[in-house]
């Protein structure tokens with residue numbers, strides 16, 4: 001399982017390709033993310049950003065290519081039963097936050113956060129509770145622990161979703177447009193939580209349409225278009241001095257706002 | 258011959274006992290139809306074909322034939338193959354399975370209506386397919402299905418009168434026995450109808466309470 005042949009980054013994606021029928025959504029993508037690094041993925045709608053992110057935790061498995069996390073190949077080819085067990089295991093290390101939160105409406109905030117740690121990590125009720133209290137304090141929602149998600153605002157829901165992911169103590173966090181479904185005045189509270197995670201050196205891969213946010217928290221920015229990484233670099237270069245015409249065109253539209 | 262309700266009080270005891278059995282059979286069959294409905298729904302949607310096929314045939318038979326016939330079959334028919342059920346048990350099983358099939362249809366539809374994001378949220382945390390189904394999908398599907406399933410429960414209460422034909426001394430049969438002794442069908446059928454009405458009101462109150470309880474968690 002451990003790859004000793006090549007010095008690998010914390011998260012490594014090699015020659016990733018993905019097709020839906022004849023539609024090539026990802027074409028030979030390579031990406032390395034070091035521990036503690038924060039990478040933003042930007043690009044026009046339909047460029048494959050979500051598909052790439054969802055390939056990392058096998059929600060949308062690649063057609064070909066490899067995904068590695070800390071020396072373990074995520075998308076190993078295994079017989080169905082072993083594959084299922086393997087994927088369930090590695091997903092515990094990969095937190096993911098969705099545009100539409102995907103909180104469990106039939107559980108309270110506490111239930112949402114404690115479910116997976118109790119079921120998968122064997123935590124006792126008391127341990128899981130302590131974890132929920134700790135994670136909620138982090139996202140500033142200690143007073144909402146016994147609410148149902150339907151009683152929360154969008155920004156609060158997303159912060160609970162982040163707390164739920166963090167309760168699994170993931171090695172890396174994936175964000176797929178975490179603030180796109182929020183009213184503008186609620187975006188900042190979620191961004192603040194993400195910035196705080198950045199300060200704690202959480203490894204993060206963030207798909208976003210918010211260029212200011214990407215510029216202020218990310219170490220590296222990837223620009224994707226039509227299934228390829230057109231250009232990547234530190235935000236200072238990417239936002240001020242991109243080399244590719246396609247990147248410049250995209251940023252002209254998105255930075256002028 | 259005019260109406261004379263003064264004969265009814267003399268049979269209060271047996272009518273009340275009958276009402277008790279009606280409630281008992283409705284509650285037992287209701288619980289069986291609830292859990293049976295979940296099991297049938299899960300098999301219909303996710304089961305191996307070797308399980309799915311018999312369940313489908315079974316559902317077809319239970320939906321396509323009269324409940325009365327099903328009760329006869331379970332109570333009288335099974336004796337021939339050596340299964341001699343007490344009338345109460347036969348009634349609960351017949352009613353319970355019959356309505357389990359209808360509940361299963363509702364639950365299947367509401368399982369399929371659970372948002373894809375719920376599966377993604379659960380699988381991303383590392384839950385297996387089975388865990389996702391048990392802890393996330395089915396609880397939500399069941400919550401969504403409580404109101405329409407409540408209608409099935411009310412139908413079940415009314416259809417419980419059918420088990421009088423296999424000799425369960427429930428409300429309808431208690432009324433019939435009183436009638437055979439007094440020759441006062443109108444009075445006693447009306448008294449029985451009144452009892453059904455009261456039980457129905459109680460059942461509706463319980464269902465409304467349940468709906469309110471789950472409203473917050475939808």
Ligand SMILES: Nc1ncnc2c1ncn2[C@@H]1O[C@H](COP(=O)(O)OP(=O)(O)OP(=O)(O)O)[C@@H](O)[C@H]1O
Nearest residue numbers: 020023025043044045046047048049050051052177
């Ligand atoms: N399940 C699917 N079946 C077929 N095509 C799909 C499927 N999922 C995504 N696609 C296609 O793949 C391409 C990339 O989609 P993806 O969701 O990754 O884009 P994106 O960059 O995240 O876009 P957006 O900014 O709108 O979220 C699109 O053309 C989309 O239509």
Ligand SMILES: [Mg+2]
Nearest residue numbers: 049050051176
């Ligand atoms: Mg997307």
